[in-house]
Amino acid sequence: MxxxxxxxxxxxxxxxxxxxxxxxxxxxxxxxxxxxxxxxxxxxxxxxxxxxxxxxxxxxxxxxxxxxxxxxxxxxxxxxxxxxxxxxxxxxxxxxxxxxxxxxxxxxxxxxxxxxxxxxxxxxxxxxxxxxxxxxxxxxxxxxxxxxxxxxxxxxxxPVPPTCWVILAKPFIGVSTADVYRRLDLTRMKHPHTEGMIEAIKKKNYAQVCENVGNVLEEVTLNLYPEVAQIKEQMKRFGADAVLMSGSGPTVFSLVQHDSRMHRIYNGLRGFCDQVFAVRILGDRHSLD
The missing domain is CATH 3.30.230.10 (Ribosomal Protein S5; domain 2)
Known part of the structure; x- marks a missing residue:
């Protein structure tokens, strides 16, 4: 079987x-x-x-x-x-x-x-x-x-967030999550607005989702790996609505709603980065069926 x-x-x-x-x-x-x-x-x-x-x-x-x-x-x-x-x-x-x-x-x-x-x-x-x-x-x-x-x-x-494209780019490096957490300075970090993001998702307010993205681990990884910061800057330059590193990195993702802008960012990054993907956010939870 x-x-x-x-x-x-x-x-x-x-x-x-x-x-x-x-x-x-x-x-x-x-x-x-x-x-x-x-x-x-x-x-x-x-x-x-x-x-x-x-x-x-x-x-x-x-x-x-x-x-x-x-x-x-x-x-x-x-x-x-x-x-x-x-x-x-x-x-x-x-x-x-x-x-x-x-x-x-x-x-x-x-x-x-x-x-x-x-x-x-x-x-x-x-x-x-x-x-x-x-x-x-x-x-x-x-x-x-x-x-x-x-x-x-x-x-x-x-609930499911507002519909949009997610473009991901990963440079050819690996990041140690434990190392990033070890270097994290808990006294001087800028905390993201978690409640604001929850409210944006519940309202299906795409602009508010983009305003509230945040990751306290990002600064540590950007300082350790300049190539991650470069990818983030490229995504912004190509017109992403929001750009953020996922987890402890090194993958950076951008959010866009329009197909034309998705293609522009995706094609622009492919000449700059090893692994680039353009995907959608999934919907509901898994089932056991």
Whole structure:
């Protein structure tokens, strides 16, 4: 038996860090939404009781460093599953890009294996399990648009944002999220207006969404990697309505509503950057069907 599952990327429309927690994590407020840029996972039952990861991307580990592997192992351990599985991952989301590619793969594995192994778990139960794997996995289990708080594992659903194009550009570098957080100065950061973004999304006010984008991690990454700042400036110059780095970077995205401007930004960046995508924001949450 085989099962195909999509694992969409996310962008942060807003990312705020409130303080360092006693457990070593940071308390965050993030507004995230899934976009139509997705990895694809093919799950196949195995005769042997083992987990196999297959990917043609050399940056994707095929052992227990892989978050989809960890998702499968967690389900096997927690529910005493004796069936093996092969997880073939077709990567489209750039690796180490601030787009939650690995977390989304783990979330897709949780949703798919829940069905493949007939576990009968709800999305809420899968999201709770996902929080044990990584901070973004819970959100990726649900998909859609949400406010994520705590260390990212407390997820409150929001409506779909106004329709627009999302143009993403990733330079050929990787960014260490841990390193960015280590360099973050909590005493002098400019906090984004999270409530303003929530209100804009609820009102479907595109101009207000663009006014309220913000990411406290951006300044750290821009200082470390000038090429990220250059991409941001290029997007602004080509006429984007809003420009922001996603997560800890290095991917930068812009929002536009008009097709002609989307094409201008997309074509302008392709001569400047390695990986460029033009996609839409996705709609509703995932279902278990």
């Amino acid at each position: 085989k099962l195909l599952v999509k694992a969409p990327a996310k962008i942060n429309l807003s990312l705020d860090v409130l303080h360092k927690r006693p457990d070593g994590y940071h308390e965050v407020e993030m507004i995230m939404t899934t976009i139509d840029l997705a990895d694809r996972l093919e799950l196949s039952l195995l005769d042997k009781n083992e987990i196999q990861i297959v990917s043609h991307n050399r940056f994707v580990p095929d052992d227990d460093r892989n978050l989809a592997y960890q998702a499968a192992q967690l389900l096997k351990d927690r529910f005493n599953v004796k069936q093996g599985v092969m997880i073939a991952i077709e990567k489209t989301i750039p690796v180490a890009a601030g787009l939650a590619g690995g977390s989304s793969d783990a979330a897709a594995a949780l949703r798919g294996l829940n069905k493949l192994w007939n576990l009968g778990l709800s999305l809420d139960e899968l999201a709770s399990l996902g929080s044990e794997i990584g901070s973004d996995v819970s959100f990726c289990v649900y998909g859609g648009t949400a406010l994520a708080t705590g260390r990212g594992e407390i997820v409150s659903q929001l």
